[in-house]
Amino acid sequence: MRIFRSLLAKYMLIILLAMSIVQIAYFIPALFVMGIAQKEESNNNIQYGEDYNENVIEEQWHAEANKIKAIKIEVIEQLFEDWQQKYPEAAMFWVSEKGTLLTEVNVKEQLPAQWTPAFTTKFIKERYDGDPFTVIAYLGDDETNGFIVFEIPRSVLNPPIRNVYQQYGTIVFLGVICIIIFFISVSFLFFRGIRKRLLKLQEAMEIRDVDGLPIGMDVKKKDEIGQLEQSFNRMVCELRESKNREQKEEQLRRELIANLSHDLRTPLTKVRAQTYSISKEKLSDEGKYAVKALETSIVNIDGLMENLMSYTLLMASKYKFEPKETNVIRFAREHMTTWYPVFEKEGFEIDVELHSFEDNNWLVDSLWLGRIFDNFFQNVLRHASSGQYIGVKTESTKYYDAFVISDCGKGMNNESNAKGAGIGLSIVDIMVKGMELDWDITSSESGTMIKIIRRKKLSE
Template identity: 25%
Template sequence: MSIKTRLWLSYIAMIVVPVVCFGLVASTLVAVFWGESFPREKAPGKPLFRQNMDRRDELFAGVAFLAQHDAERLLDNELLTETDEQLRPFGGAFILAKEGAVLFASSSLAQADLPKYMQSAAAEERPRQWPPWESSRHVARTYAFSFADKSQGTLYFLADDSSLFSSGISFFALMIVSFLVIIGLTNGILTYLVSKSIIRPLYALKQAAHEIKEGHLERPVQLGRKDELGELGEAFEEMRVRLYDSIRMQLQYEESRKELIASISHDLKTPITGIKACVEAVLDGIADTQPKREKYMRMIASKSAQMDRLIDELLLYSRLDLNRLPFHLEPVNIRAYLTDWVQALRLEPGMSDVRLNVAGTEGGPLAVMADREKLHRVLMNMIDNSMKYMDKPLKQIDVRVERTADEVIVTIADNGAGIAEEAMPHIFDRFYRADPARNTTTGGSGLGLAIVKQLVEGHGGRVWARSEVGSGTDICFSLPLQKGTEGGADEAHIDR
């Protein structure tokens, strides 16, 4: 659930929950304050307290009607007592006077100063407010009439709304307090829950940022959420992983740089030492004959060529490592290319005692996208690596071409000493030598197969090796096949 949706739901809950709770509280308060105070008959459309006031006025009107039409019945004490009992639940009372003398007074007026009410009523034509006998009762109205003997009668109708209004005040006060409490509690709880769901992941991100600042990048950031904060946490975790990988790679590069400097220093020192020794021999007069001088000069030339080859490979590898070596790719018929390359290789002086076999070059054109110069460097480095580890009288190298669904695989297999199993994962690492002792005799730099790997990957291919100690080594590389080249392509458009 997104934060926006969560906030919208919390806003709705802040409205709906208080309304529902307030309705329940209001219903409870109505039942407590008014539930037992009045009769349960209720006319539709009117509040209960208004119905009670109307009922009291109806009883007052009934007594007045009786005084007007049958005043003698008011002398019936039983009738008056019954009427008084009907008025009492509604806060009503009355006084019946004849010629100023009290004939009847409601039982609720037993402790009241009746003459004071009657004198006050006589002082005004339409009295409304009268001195209280219970601090809040007042005369609702007076009604004058005549008895059958022509004597003057007066009815004093009194209403006591104090309990009703005090209950109403308490009721509304509690309603207001309840409303405020419900609003405060509901909003407080919902705000706490929503803020907690937002603040907790923010605190986790803060802790993670602190860990990263201190250099502790191993601790993962896992919020386990599906909202915006979850997306932020995932981005933060991705940043942490990339930063961790970047620092790890930087450390690896630094370590590799140190190894590179050490290896370069060692590999350059070897031919320089040889050159220095030859020069000293000439200067010291050891080479005192022409054949000896020519021998030392050839040694100097050989060591210089070795240094030149090493520096050339270092420059090439550094450019490949920095992705600064451009590739000029063009369609190349790999079958024809390998056939020509093997024929040229057989003419090399160093290959005179090596048996070269080629397979898979028959058939129609098989095109790959390749840089011809760099492809030649790949093949020559692989041949050089095979030649360094030849240990049998009959030296043999097989070149094979295979086609799969989407790539061409070239394999160069030799019958040399082979490579130990524990060395296989490292043979394409720079400056790695499966047998370091051979470097003094072969002049290897340890960069040959590393350059092969970089060049093949630059073509979009891959490289791998198989080997068995004592039987030989197969070094294979693949290049993406240009679709539609075998059996249907125009050979004229494919470079040999």
């Protein structure tokens, strides 16, 4: 059933099993101890009852001593013999009124033949509430007849079950400790298995396949973690299907853009040819202004289509990229010369300061780098013509070398009649990162500054 596959059910089973084992652990040792106790009682003919009670023994010993009237050694020996049969472990002896040891039974220690008052006092002090249990009684309830002493080990007075527990208590305690350790070990292994599976799930979430998505897991169990693994696998499948659909849609979109760009170039070429023909005719000043505006719009549209085509090719990784060692200072100077006439025609102040870097050779694609410069220069013409200034300089620090392109326009946040700069900057971002360079742009109402940065390695 499904409930028995649950982790909660498995752990509750461990708890119930542990409780059962603990109960068994107490029950079996109890039976074991009781069996040993009964065996000891049978072997020693000991029947635990009131006769082995300290108070009973003391009262009976005093009563027997008081009943003796004829103080004779035969009578005392008979008394000792009767009590010896009743209490085989007991020791008894008689000391006369003069301190003479007259008779003794089962006494294991060496007693003096003559008892002095000092020794008698010492003996009574040592035996008081000690082991063995000792009872001292005067014969005939008269101290002139001397006293008789009864001694028995206190262990004999304990019930056999107590003696057995004292003997085997450590074993029982260690057994219970072993059971507790066993339960802790089982719980540890149980939770370690859960933790191991959760870590495996976490690892699967972090590992990425070639498509950038997580890798599915092999589900071996159908408990809660197994259900979580199945949900994770379903999520991975859904993500992969979604990404495939997205890639297909993106591919269709790129093909559509490429086709539109190609199809629009043909009528645009015809419009450009007709515009050129019109410009050859005799026109009024307004007509010439309109033709010039039309030519500018055609150029802008052509540039937008070119950017759109380039962006599509870059996103599809089909734009040709051939990096090689290039002297970027020389390249920047040569490329800037092609733009001099354009900026001069528009009345721009041109400020170029290209100083050599510590290492002028960068691993770049010259076509890509030229396209980056062209995009920046075009943006200056379109958006910063009011400032009539462009600066192209170099900058070197301890951490990087950079080309700095600046203008004195109104900034990129201001409205401009020219559109399409967003695609151009997106192309710049892709190309810069593709050549493992960085770029930074700062824009305000007083102008815009763009840096093309090459970070220096620590070894440099």
